[in-house]
Amino acid sequence: MEDDGLECLSTCDGIYEEHIYRRRCHHQLLLASANKSRVTNVHELLQCPICTNFMYPPINQCLNGHTLCSICKLKVNNCCPTCGEELGYIRCLALEKVAESLLLPCKYGSLGCMEIFPCYRKAKHEAKCNFRPYNCPYPGSECSVVGDIAFLVDHLRDDHKVDMHNECSFDHLYVKSNPRKTENAAKTLMVFNCYGQYFCLHFEAFKLGIAPVYIAFLRFMGNVVEAQTFSYRLEVGAHGRKLIWEGTPRSIRDSHHKVRDSHDGLIIQRNMALFFSSGQRKELKLRVTGRIWKAKST
Numbered sequence: 249m250e251d252d253g254l255e256c257l258s259t260c261d262g263i264y265e266e267h268i269y270r271r272r273c274h275h276q277l278l279l280a281s282a283n284k285s286r287v288t289n290v291h292e293l294l295q296c297p298i299c300t301n302f303m304y305p306p307i308n309q310c311l312n313g314h315t316l317c318s319i320c321k322l323k324v325n326n327c328c329p330t331c332g333e334e335l336g337y338i339r340c341l342a343l344e345k346v347a348e349s350l351l352l353p354c355k356y357g358s359l360g361c362m363e364i365f366p367c368y369r370k371a372k373h374e375a376k377c378n379f380r381p382y383n384c385p386y387p388g389s390e391c392s393v394v395g396d397i398a399f400l401v402d403h404l405r406d407d408h409k410v411d412m413h414n415e416c417s418f419d420h421l422y423v424k425s426n427p428r429k430t431e432n433a434a435k436t437l438m439v440f441n442c443y444g445q446y447f448c449l450h451f452e453a454f455k456l457g458i459a460p461v462y463i464a465f466l467r468f469m470g471n472v473v474e475a476q477t478f479s480y481r482l483e484v485g486a487h488g489r490k491l492i493w494e495g496t497p498r499s500i501r502d503s504h505h506k507v508r509d510s511h512d513g514l515i516i517q518r519n520m521a522l523f524f525s526s527g528q529r530k531e532l533k534l535r536v537t538g539r540i541w542k543a544k545s546t
């Protein structure tokens with residue numbers, strides 16, 4: 249009987265404990281949902297009713313208290329989009345204080361950035377965030393496609409029909425008939441896949457002052473720090489003359505214009521290029537060779 253009693257007691261205890269546990273869980277659940285709705289509400293309060301972006305100080309309000317972000321305020325002709333009342337220059341200091349007190353995740357969280365910031369530092373970080381998507385590196389007509397490297401490699405191959413090479417050395421003949429007429433027009437891109445990375449080899453004509461020249465340079469498909477762990481070499485020549493360039497690839501974070509305009513590559517004067525091309529100087533036929541290697545590990 250004692251055993252039964254004990255058993256009963258322990259069962260009762262069990263039921264009692266489970267009851268308490270359930271109540272505690274229920275209580276925590278309520279607390280959690282209260283916190284959640286509080287967070288949601290604060291975020292909703294700080295969402296601009298027009299552009300739905302997070303409102304950073306200065307936050308404006310109309311005479312009736314409707315709030316608006318400072319960018320949208322410039323667009324609504326001094327008229328509250330919620331009630332039509334005149335907007336004037338009333339700031340909502342209480343909401344600004346709330347905005348300042350919040351820590352917000354970087355908007356590239358889904359791409360891997362785990363950083364959180366007070367609102368006034370968030371935009372500055374996001375402009376430089378290492379996880380932000382890359383712009384399409386294709387030269388010429390500006391392409392607005394952005395994405396991670398794997399996505400951009402597919403995009404270059406499928407949409408821009410760029411040649412892909414699975415090697416770390418190159419030997420390419422750039423041929424252009426009538427080279428005197430195509431200044432600034434000729435822009436070529438090839439992609440090299442080696443060391444588990446992708447590199448863009450650019451070749452184009454431009455004017456250095458008034459002198460028509462050609463430039464060849466390499467860009468790394470990845471961030472600036474990683475780019476510096478590689479080196480490359482380009483050579484062009486004929487008839488016992490040779491130009492050699494050795495450099496560090498620039499990251500595709502730098503636009504190809506920027507790299508070209510800083511002359512960070514092998515520059516060939518047109519006269520020299522035509523001399524290297526042999527023929528009757530009517531056709532550009534430049535053989536550019538080179539390779540990529542790993543300079544140092546990160």
Ligand SMILES: [Zn+2]
Nearest residue numbers: 296299317320
């Ligand atoms: Zn807005």
Ligand SMILES: [Zn+2]
Nearest residue numbers: 310314328331
């Ligand atoms: Zn209003």
Ligand SMILES: [Zn+2]
Nearest residue numbers: 354356361377
């Ligand atoms: Zn970030």
Ligand SMILES: [Zn+2]
Nearest residue numbers: 384386391393
């Ligand atoms: Zn593109």
